[in-house]
Amino acid sequence: MMRILMIAGSLRKGSFNRQLAEKAREMIGDRAEVSILDYHAIPYMNQDIEFPAPEEIERVREEVRNSDGVWIFSPEYNYNIPGVLKNLLDWLSRPLVQGDPERITVMTGKPVTLSGAGGQSGASNARKRLSELMLFMKTKHMEGEETSVALTSDEFASSTLIFTPERIEMLQDQAERFIEFISKNG
Numbered sequence: 001m002m003r004i005l006m007i008a009g010s011l012r013k014g015s016f017n018r019q020l021a022e023k024a025r026e027m028i029g030d031r032a033e034v035s036i037l038d039y040h041a042i043p044y045m046n047q048d049i050e051f052p053a054p055e056e057i058e059r060v061r062e063e064v065r066n067s068d069g070v071w072i073f074s075p076e077y078n079y080n081i082p083g084v085l086k087n088l089l090d091w092l093s094r095p096l097v098q099g100d101p102e103r104i105t106v107m108t109g110k111p112v113t114l115s116g117a118g119g120q121s122g123a124s125n126a127r128k129r130l131s132e133l134m135l136f137m138k139t140k141h142m143e144g145e146e147t148s149v150a151l152t153s154d155e156f157a158s159s160t161l162i163f164t165p166e167r168i169e170m171l172q173d174q175a176e177r178f179i180e181f182i183s184k185n186g
């Protein structure tokens with residue numbers, strides 16, 4: 001069974017990005033085993049504690065290692081990748097073996113796709129930076145359109161993401177393409 005790990009770039013319970021991830025999980029249905037990564041308790045990157053890696057880092061790395069593909073749903077904070085997500089990705093970007101000349105990480109060669117919900121730009125600035133980071137981390141970033149949700153004031157007021165037909169279509173298309181991409185590249 002294909003395994004997809006979803007990562008929300010926001011830790012808050014009512015996160016719109018988490019709502020988007022839940023919807024994508026529903027769309028994937030029984031075609032893959034989908035889980036949403038819980039990383040709220042990981043420490044800040046600190047090279048003093050890098051080797052051996054803290055228990056929580058070992059756990060999240062294991063979840064990434066066991067997945068066939070990673071789907072990141074992220075807002076943008078000040079036009080950038082939110083700090084909590086950047087911290088997680090910094091940990092995931094590090095070699096598993098100290099001094100490894102090949103710098104193999106759990107993300108090396110991993111199929112990845114990105115989506116995001118945010119203000120007017122639909123978190124596209126963060127996605128642009130995430131995309132550069134995915135290249136730098138030597139993942140296999142799927143090409144093509146990615147789901148971008150520009151939240152409305154009604155949504156901010158109600159804290160509920162509205163799934164318009166356009167958004168459903170975008171997300172569905174990305175889900176279908178990602179499943180196919182993983183089958184070919186996983």
Ligand SMILES: Cc1cc2nc3c(=O)[nH]c(=O)nc-3n(C[C@H](O)[C@H](O)[C@H](O)COP(=O)(O)O)c2cc1C
Pocket residue numbers: 009010011012014015016017018075076077078079080117118119120121122123
């Ligand atoms: C520190 C901070 C910075 C933010 N900066 C931006 C921004 O640059 N662009 C944007 O569209 N929204 C920005 N927002 C608003 C977020 O898009 C909004 O809070 C969104 O709901 C966060 O995603 P979540 O619902 O998944 O937690 C910012 C929010 C915070 C807390």
